[in-house]
Amino acid sequence: MTIPADIENTPPRRQAWWRALMRDPSAAVSMIVLALFVLGAVLAPLIAPHDPFEGTRSVMQPPVWAERGDWTYILGTDGQGRDILSRLLYGTRLTLLIGLLSVGIGGFIGSFLGLLSAFYPRLSPFVMRFADVMLSFPAILLGLALVAIFGPGALPVIIALSIATVPDSARIARSIALSVMQQEYIEAGRAIGLSDTAVFTRYLVRNSISAIMIFMSLRFGQIILIGAALSFLGLGARPPAAELGMMASQGRDFILFAPHIAFIPSLTIFIIVLAANITGDALRDVLDPRMRS
Amino acid sequence: MKHPSKSPGRLLLAGLVATLPLGGMAAAQEITIVREVDSNNYDPQKSVARAAAEGLFMMGDTLVSLEPDMQTVSDGLAHKWDVSEDGRTYTFHLKDGVTFCDGKEMTAEDVVYSIKRWVDPETKSPVAWRAGDVKDVVALDDKTVEYQLEEPFSELLYQLTQSFGTIVDKDNVEALGEDFGISGFNGTGPYCWESWTPRDKLVMTRHEGYDWGPSFYDNDGAPHMAKITWQVVPEENTRTVALLTGQSQVTQYIPAIAIDQMNQAPSVEVQRSDEAFWTYFMGFKINKESVSDPVARAAMNLAVNQEALAEDLMFGKVEPAYSYVSQGALDWNEDLDDDLLRYDPERAKKMLDEAGWKVGEDGVREKDGIKLQPTAYVFAGSTWQKVSEFVQAELLKVGIDLEIQAFDATVAWGKLATQEFDVFGMSFPYVSSGDALNLYFRSENMPTPNRMNWDDEETDMLLDKGKTALDDETRADAYGEVLKKVHEAAVWLPLYHEPMFITHTAEMEPVVPHNNYGAGLYKGLDLKFKE
Numbered sequence A: 001m002t003i004p005a006d007i008e009n010t011p012p013r014r015q016a017w018w019r020a021l022m023r024d025p026s027a028a029v030s031m032i033v034l035a036l037f038v039l040g041a042v043l044a045p046l047i048a049p050h051d052p053f054e055g056t057r058s059v060m061q062p063p064v065w066a067e068r069g070d071w072t073y074i075l076g077t078d079g080q081g082r083d084i085l086s087r088l089l090y091g092t093r094l095t096l097l098i099g100l101l102s103v104g105i106g107g108f109i110g111s112f113l114g115l116l117s118a119f120y121p122r123l124s125p126f127v128m129r130f131a132d133v134m135l136s137f138p139a140i141l142l143g144l145a146l147v148a149i150f151g152p153g154a155l156p157v158i159i160a161l162s163i164a165t166v167p168d169s170a171r172i173a174r175s176i177a178l179s180v181m182q183q184e185y186i187e188a189g190r191a192i193g194l195s196d197t198a199v200f201t202r203y204l205v206r207n208s209i210s211a212i213m214i215f216m217s218l219r220f221g222q223i224i225l226i227g228a229a230l231s232f233l234g235l236g237a238r239p240p241a242a243e244l245g246m247m248a249s250q251g252r253d254f255i256l257f258a259p260h261i262a263f264i265p266s267l268t269i270f271i272i273v274l275a276a277n278i279t280g281d282a283l284r285d286v287l288d289p290r291m292r293s
Numbered sequence B: 001m002k003h004p005s006k007s008p009g010r011l012l013l014a015g016l017v018a019t020l021p022l023g024g025m026a027a028a029q030e031i032t033i034v035r036e037v038d039s040n041n042y043d044p045q046k047s048v049a050r051a052a053a054e055g056l057f058m059m060g061d062t063l064v065s066l067e068p069d070m071q072t073v074s075d076g077l078a079h080k081w082d083v084s085e086d087g088r089t090y091t092f093h094l095k096d097g098v099t100f101c102d103g104k105e106m107t108a109e110d111v112v113y114s115i116k117r118w119v120d121p122e123t124k125s126p127v128a129w130r131a132g133d134v135k136d137v138v139a140l141d142d143k144t145v146e147y148q149l150e151e152p153f154s155e156l157l158y159q160l161t162q163s164f165g166t167i168v169d170k171d172n173v174e175a176l177g178e179d180f181g182i183s184g185f186n187g188t189g190p191y192c193w194e195s196w197t198p199r200d201k202l203v204m205t206r207h208e209g210y211d212w213g214p215s216f217y218d219n220d221g222a223p224h225m226a227k228i229t230w231q232v233v234p235e236e237n238t239r240t241v242a243l244l245t246g247q248s249q250v251t252q253y254i255p256a257i258a259i260d261q262m263n264q265a266p267s268v269e270v271q272r273s274d275e276a277f278w279t280y281f282m283g284f285k286i287n288k289e290s291v292s293d294p295v296a297r298a299a300m301n302l303a304v305n306q307e308a309l310a311e312d313l314m315f316g317k318v319e320p321a322y323s324y325v326s327q328g329a330l331d332w333n334e335d336l337d338d339d340l341l342r343y344d345p346e347r348a349k350k351m352l353d354e355a356g357w358k359v360g361e362d363g364v365r366e367k368d369g370i371k372l373q374p375t376a377y378v379f380a381g382s383t384w385q386k387v388s389e390f391v392q393a394e395l396l397k398v399g400i401d402l403e404i405q406a407f408d409a410t411v412a413w414g415k416l417a418t419q420e421f422d423v424f425g426m427s428f429p430y431v432s433s434g435d436a437l438n439l440y441f442r443s444e445n446m447p448t449p450n451r452m453n454w455d456d457e458e459t460d461m462l463l464d465k466g467k468t469a470l471d472d473e474t475r476a477d478a479y480g481e482v483l484k485k486v487h488e489a490a491v492w493l494p495l496y497h498e499p500m501f502i503t504h505t506a507e508m509e510p511v512v513p514h515n516n517y518g519a520g521l522y523k524g525l526d527l528k529f530k531e
Helices: A004-008 A013-023 A025-042 A084-119 A124-135 A139-150 A156-183 A184-191 A196-232 A242-255 A261-287 B008-019 B050-059 B107-121 B156-162 B170-179 B236-244 B257-263 B294-303 B306-313 B334-339 B345-354 B382-397 B410-414 B433-440 B457-466 B471-490
Strands: B030-035 B064-066 B072-075 B080-082 B091-096 B134-141 B144-149 B193-196 B201-206 B227-232 B270-275 B277-286 B366-367 B375-379 B404-408 B423-429 B492-495 B498-504
Touching: A004 B193, A013 A025, A013 A261, A013 B201, A025 A084, A025 A261, A084 A124, A084 A196, A084 A242, A084 A261, A139 A156, A139 A196, A139 B345, A156 A196, A184 A196, A196 A242, A196 B064, A242 A261, A242 B236, A242 B382, B030 B236, B050 B193, B050 B201, B050 B227, B064 B156, B072 B080, B080 B236, B091 B107, B107 B134, B107 B144, B107 B170, B236 B257, B236 B270, B236 B498, B257 B270, B257 B498, B277 B382, B294 B345, B294 B382, B294 B492, B306 B382, B306 B492, B334 B471, B375 B382, B382 B423, B382 B492, B404 B410, B433 B457, B433 B471, B457 B471
Parallel strands: B030 B227, B375 B404, B375 B423
Antiparallel strands: B064 B072, B080 B091, B091 B144, B134 B144, B193 B201, B201 B227, B270 B498, B277 B423, B277 B492
């Protein structure tokens, strides 16, 4: 099979959307911010200035820009005398990990179910009713129940958030796949005698995947927020692990006297979620054919 | 640089003080007391919560009462009492003219009914043992009660000052049935039950004509306050702000972090008492592999810097504890003072090394395949979260990896009655060494409150000896012996003794902190606005 020359000469699609994305300044800034947080999280053990778990006797040190702040503890220390910057790096790590894993696992299972129910319409009522049942169950409640069974920790939170992601992604994937199923190439594929598996993977999955990914990127911010909320309630990370929601919760006791202990991790959650949402929005604008004018 | 003297938060507080409404409710003789938690009910014989005691001390009376020094037993419903020579018969002479809130006169029959209800197995009182080994309680006449014991009980009078011994009204108990102490309570106390909304507020009004309060109160008549509202405010900063803005007039639940600022604020005053006898500790379940070695337990005691805990985490507002009960408590064994385990991490490491606990590759010590990795169950909430994380960090420095699991108070008590954990975090009130020892170290109290599984015949024998002692010296000797035994075995890791701080607005007369069962306001007879 030879590729026609004029197609070969057009820039690849990926480059096109990347350029479009970078033309949107808010999207560009958001992506850089996200990239910095990811980098900080990945390199946490290398760049953290102090041990994030070891308490010192200088408790409640203000950050460097405040009066009496100093460069030893750039963002100050918490109620146990631990360096907030180091805990923030490690905390971002756990927060991002919880978000990524939950969206990844839940999104994979959900999308697969959604695509399957679009491909085999007979499955559809079962999958969709199941999704409806799941949707009526708040993620926080599910998290509470799982923590009651397994005890507090990152794992039950990831399981709860994954489960909470399944119904949404199943519905979205199904609606996307349904429109793809109407396309003529699906019919053409069947006409040339391709197996179900081949039509499913080569035509349906490949043509739905980008739209599903957009949904996932939007979901990511939400999941981080719920994960942080669960940790704030004391259900997520187990001490001495650092997690942004947990750090905010611990800082609550000091809010009248050393507000930075709660404020810094809260602000970090805010920035990460905002950046994730703007990036997701921008991705949708660029990738979704229906949004292109 | 430990305590920030200038921070945005402080400015916030200053702002709040500046906007303080003057006068408040002074004219109305009504106050709101904020507190952290509510009780599950207000049935004196059934609830062991401090929150229940707070309400019951005000709404009910006990035969005898306890002075703020936590040592002197004073009058209550009885103005006088005699103890027989064999220590088995107590005769209480009741005051005249005592009435319940519904106007009915209180008689010896009510006392008999209340004590019998306390010890009746049907009642399932978790604290029936506190009433002693009761043989019978009889009313000799309308105003005389004879309290007969099978065995002498040296602490009986102290125990009778507790809210569990509150005299209740039989008709009221029977009329309300299961709802007694939930939908109503008819007592003889200085205040009367008005309403209770669980986890929100308990409202009580002045008991008109009340004049039988304990003699150590200056106020020998009815309380000054016409109405008291106990408002539950779980969040500590909100309580602090409530005091500063005059939404609440009195509380003992101001976080340690805010005490200094409260002291400086012109609109509030802080009263402190060190005779609080409320101790925080972590206990070891001594038959669990990771904490079964007394050397390892002693090392854990040496590894934790209680002074830093008290100074940094509790802002110097608590006393670091090295003893299991306050060294000021009745029958404390002074011979132990010099041998208490104090912070010495180097010695801890050396002891562990010598005992064969070698540091493994992951930095955690182990011996014969057993890792020093105990699991601790603690209460969820800011205090234990802070304290247990501190202990965790300290132990990690000597190679002990404490795993913390925190549970909400609603499930924690159940979890703490199991055999699942190795270490548990707890705090408790006591009136004397004997009170604490009998509660925690009797073998019959396993699995709870003897969560350590301290099962020792000699201890039981000594505790019996102390409990039934007829003179102070025998009792002190027996309890002193038990104290020595348990301290030597390092079954606990004592953390700190919490003094009582009562914070009230400056419009109120100074309140004397009373410490009985940690209920700082006790009978509330001295709550009064300045004139």
